[in-house]
Amino acid sequence: MRSLLARACSALAVLTVVTGATAPATASAAPSAPAPAPGAAPRAPFSCAGDILLSAGLETTRLHRGVAVTGGLSFTPIGPPSARYDAIGLNPADRYTYAIRSQGPGWNLLRIDDAGAVTDLGTVGLPTPILGLGAYTAGAFDTAGNFYVAGGSDNLLQRIDVNTRTFTTVTLSQNLGGVDDFTYRGGYLWGVSATGALTRIDPATGTVTVYAAVVPPSVTGYGGAFTYGNGDLGFLDNAGLLRRVSVTDPLTPVFRLLSTQTTVAVSGNVDATSCFVAATDLGVVKTGPATVRPGGTVTYRLRVTNHGPGPSSGWTLTDQIPAGLTDAATTSPGCSVTGGNLSCAGGALAVGAHTDVTVTGTAGPGTPSFVNTANVRGNDPDPNPANDSSTATTRVADLTITKRQEGPATVDPGAKVTYTITVTNDGPLAYTAGDPASITDDLSRVLDDARYNGDARATSGTVRYDNPELFWSGALAPGASATVTFSVTVNARTFGNLKLDNTVVSDIPGSNCPEGSRDARCTTHGKVKAKDKDKAEKPVEDTRKDTAAHTAKGPRD
Known part of the structure; x- marks a missing residue:
């Protein structure tokens, strides 16, 4: 029997409707003695309506029926406690659950009906596992009705014929190394160790392949494994979590952890199986x-x-x-x-x-x-x-703003400088009169060297000037644009820093010109020619790139 820490949740095997039966094992066979005749005939088999069956107990074992609920699984007991068993699996051929008795004389094969009643079919003659806990802890059926059991740590896999109660030993290519349970899917047995690595076992050849870090590591280990009706794998963390994993192709698998669910807290010698057949x-x-x-x-x-x-x-x-x-x-x-x-x-x-x-x-x-x-x-x-x-x-809404200074970047004192601002609604939302697009252009860094001419106009919407800021707002359908133009006249004699730096901003979400934007389309940089030598020596070198126009469009939808 596995320890309480290692078995808080345990071996889940499953009836699946995955096509393809396992080929007969070719590894060395160990002959087994015939079992005695079965006991009393069992009652009805399991309906396979999607329940999950859980067996648990320290000195005795009792079966529980589980159903999926919001966020996890819920279990209720069925049938009386019986002799302790482990490594259970549900046989697709007859829909009864089978298990290996974990106490008493020998490793007897047990059959369990839908009421939880246990029938002892007698010994199969299995050898005692050498490594690990010295008991059979992992069990699963393939689609042909072959019952596979293993100790979880050594390199021997036993294939049982439940009809003749005989077994064949398959020697694995390496020890299982802490795989407490496995499940059948697509010609392979699959199990997870406490490290989170997933082990694939080929029961036909004995080849073992390990895939690292498929699920998160577990302090208490993964005691149970089963296959959903759609082929996903379920692994029970003994701490009370269920990891659901998809496998794209059993031969060259790609794994994805789909979900982590909560399961009921249980203790003792725990095992489980599930059954899904209805489409x-x-x-x-x-x-x-x-x-x-x-x-x-x-x-x-x-x-x-x-x-x-x-x-x-x-x-x-x-x-x-x-x-x-x-x-x-x-x-x-x-x-x-x-x-x-x-x-x-x-x-x-x-x-x-x-x-x-x-x-x-x-x-x-x-x-x-x-x-x-x-x-x-x-x-x-x-x-x-x-x-x-x-x-x-x-x-996502997209508003593109572009500003340019018409004419040369460097202008003479007394010259008129015209600015053009284009506002484009790249969609997909429309700006309306009640919820308009808008821009603000602060002329402070221009007006120390020039004066506003009061001539702002727009092709649509409303434009106004409130010294030193120019404002525009208006409706814009997806794909539509509005153009705002205005001008300044450079001072003839009195100057500031001889720079005509100007930035337009917009607080509309999705604009390329929010406050603090570094988008070059939002800013123009002009210069005023120095009128005399003294004035030419005073301006501080501007390390920013001088340009008269910033019309290149940036990345777009």
Whole structure:
């Protein structure tokens, strides 16, 4: 029996509907003695309606039936306590659960029915595991009905024929090294050690492959493993957490940690198995605003719907929040946002029923659009994966301002200098009379060497001057522009610093010219020719680039 610390949650094996049976093992075989005739005939097999079966106990073992609920799993006991057993798995051929007795004479094969009643089928003649705890702790069936068990630390895998109660030994290419449980999926057995590394076992050849850091490390270890109806893998952290992992291809796997859920706290000799056979088409539709202004709130609604034909036993919803959408949060039950990822765990969902999840964030600056995709993963086999994902796109408002000084960059005393400011709504939002676009142009650094001519005009909107600032505001449809022009006349004799520096700003979210912007399109730099030698020596060298026009457009949507 594994220690309480190492077995707070344990071996989950599962009935899956993944195609392909395991080829017969070719490793060395150890003959086994025939078992005695089975005991009393069991009652009904398990319905395989998506429950998860958990066995636990110190001196005796009792079966529990679990169901997915919002945020995790809930268990209730079924059947009376019985002799202690371990390494359980559910046989897809007859839908009974089988286990290895962990006390008493020999390593007897047990059969368990849907009421939790245990039938002792007698000894199989298994050898005692050499390494680890000296007991069989990991168990799983393949799709052909072969029952695989192992001690979790040595390099021997036992394949049991539950009908003849005989076994074959498969020698592995390396020790399992702390894999307390494994599960079958796509021709391989999969298990996780306390380090978070995932181990893949080929039961046909005995080849063991280890993939580092697939799940977070665990102080107490991973005691249980199972396969969801859709092929995802579930690994139980003994501390009471369930890690759900997707595998793109068993032969050349790419892993993704989909969710972390809460499980019930249990103690003692713990093991589990689960059963998913009924097809359920879950789909998700994500909706959100088509447009938003920088700094605005974006709210997405994710609707999970069961399209049938069977009821859903549970589901996981994931959504990677796009970069630039800050302060992402959710108040939906069973959901959390961690490290920019939304993760939700939901319970049963009847045919035709739906549930909604919302997540909000703030549109940060400098992002032209947010493309956001949500994915739903049902616990049950899904006949229509095409509707398992949904994408919403939100464009961010964009206002481009360009200012230029007409004519040469250096002008004579007494010359007239004309400025042109172009304001363009790059969309997608319209600026209206009630919510207009606007700019402010502070002429302070020009008026020490020139005077405003009072001739500001605009092609649309309203322009006004309040010394020393020029203001414009107006409606702009997406794609429309407004042009503002005005002029100054350079002083003939009295000068300031001989520089005509001028910057336009806008407090409209999405503008390229906010206060403090370094966008060259927002500023013009002009100079006044010195009238005499004394004046020519006084101005301080300006290290900024002199230019008369800044009309080049920067990066755009």
